[in-house]
Amino acid sequence: MKLNALKGFKDILPGEVELWQELEEFSRSLFAQYNFTEIRVPLLEETALFSRAIGDVTDIVEKEMYTFADKQQTLRPEGTASIIRAVIENGLLVKKPVQRLFTIGPMFRHERPQKGRLRQFHQLDMEVLGSKSPLIDVELMSLAALFFKALDIDVSLEINSLGCKKCRPAYREELLDFISSHKEHLCGDCQRRSTTNPLRTLDCKTPSCRKQIADAPSVQDWLCEECSSHFITVQEGLRQLGINFTLNKFMVRGLDYYNRTTFEFLTDDLGAQAAVAAGGRYDGLVELLGGAKNTPGIGFAIGMERIILLLLQKDEYTLTRGVDFFLAGLGKAGNAKAFELAWQLRQEGFSVALDYEGRSLKAQMKLADRENAYFSVIIGEDELAGGYGLLRNMKNKDAEQRKIPLTLESFLDLTEELPGE
Numbered sequence: 001m002k003l004n005a006l007k008g009f010k011d012i013l014p015g016e017v018e019l020w021q022e023l024e025e026f027s028r029s030l031f032a033q034y035n036f037t038e039i040r041v042p043l044l045e046e047t048a049l050f051s052r053a054i055g056d057v058t059d060i061v062e063k064e065m066y067t068f069a070d071k072q073q074t075l076r077p078e079g080t081a082s083i084i085r086a087v088i089e090n091g092l093l094v095k096k097p098v099q100r101l102f103t104i105g106p107m108f109r110h111e112r113p114q115k116g117r118l119r120q121f122h123q124l125d126m127e128v129l130g131s132k133s134p135l136i137d138v139e140l141m142s143l144a145a146l147f148f149k150a151l152d153i154d155v156s157l158e159i160n161s162l163g164c165k166k167c168r169p170a171y172r173e174e175l176l177d178f179i180s181s182h183k184e185h186l187c188g189d190c191q192r193r194s195t196t197n198p199l200r201t202l203d204c205k206t207p208s209c210r211k212q213i214a215d216a217p218s219v220q221d222w223l224c225e226e227c228s229s230h231f232i233t234v235q236e237g238l239r240q241l242g243i244n245f246t247l248n249k250f251m252v253r254g255l256d257y258y259n260r261t262t263f264e265f266l267t268d269d270l271g272a273q274a275a276v277a278a279g280g281r282y283d284g285l286v287e288l289l290g291g292a293k294n295t296p297g298i299g300f301a302i303g304m305e306r307i308i309l310l311l312l313q314k315d316e317y318t319l320t321r322g323v324d325f326f327l328a329g330l331g332k333a334g335n336a337k338a339f340e341l342a343w344q345l346r347q348e349g350f351s352v353a354l355d356y357e358g359r360s361l362k363a364q365m366k367l368a369d370r371e372n373a374y375f376s377v378i379i380g381e382d383e384l385a386g387g388y389g390l391l392r393n394m395k396n397k398d399a400e401q402r403k404i405p406l407t408l409e410s411f412l413d414l415t416e417e418l419p420g421e
């Protein structure tokens, strides 16, 4: 029987994993520039954490969670709820009143797989807990904008405000009226949810629903004074930093915890899966999950698979990172010398590959190419007798092969010639 990876679960193989490493490295340094620190939370949590945070009447909770029903535990479909649980459980907000945290890792949702949509996918997730300033909203969007600019990825930013528990009920009533007069044309999901979670209808991707809700009332017209002023300050802040955006009254997001600002960064280059980063404010969530009253919060997540796809669509990425030296030992003594030299070079921080299968010189040179070695060093019996090896620059086939004494010092002298990280 052939054993394959599960549908929607993907191996990240050598050749591509280097790009993931680069992306993670770049992200970490960007997050540090914005004064975020890392938090690592478990992959498995109590199911109630997600159903309470994300909302019972959402696609994620109704259809997509990987749940061990007998244990009432669920593989995390997102990072926000887990981070908040960890912050509350460990009293982090007591130690420092504003927490700026990020996490990087896999999330699990049982969705229909397609390009850019997996069942195990990875997010770069950022959360700021403890500040209600609209400038934090702007700062997070500026971080995302800088992320995409640095990676040369074209995106557009859409924003909305979902109001708060003061102003949303009136809007909800208005929307309910609108939906009930259009109900018979809506899809089954929207009909079922129309009374329990009418906002979901605004987000429905079914073409018939989209047509029906085109004239739906806009939440932006129902904002209370505080929400309105928050939203205006967010827009002013984005303009101040020169970050372009458009208003999208239909953006309610697929998770129920949001209030006030929501936002999505979209690309035209990935087909249906256009959202490359998304998030928003969730001022009631900490309290809902058992934390202190009135603790504001906001965050967003970047979908890593989608970023990798976009980067791979560019030509300039060569993925395989090579080794500094390939040591080609020949004969018993040559191989023994290569083995010992590899140990010495690795202790000095060089990367080294060598052959253990007694291959011919020609086969070893082929291997050196495949390992993307910068230098190869041939250590045959004649060379060994003279105390040197033959150094070849594998990246410049015109360069002369030259003798190199088999001493650590002479290898250290080559450091300058090697490409930097």
Ligand code: HAM
Pocket: 077, 078, 079, 080, 109, 111, 116, 117, 118, 119, 120, 121, 122, 123, 125, 126, 127, 254, 255, 275, 276, 277, 278, 279, 280, 298, 299, 300, 301, 302, 303, 304, 305, 306
């Ligand atoms: P989300 O919109 O569900 O939000 O996901 C954020 C991003 O993760 C999406 O824009 C997309 O790039 C990526 N993503 C989501 N599902 C998949 C999938 N099945 N396959 C590949 N990529 C996917 C959240 O998860 C919120 N927790 C974000 C947030 C953080 N809000 C506040 N803080």
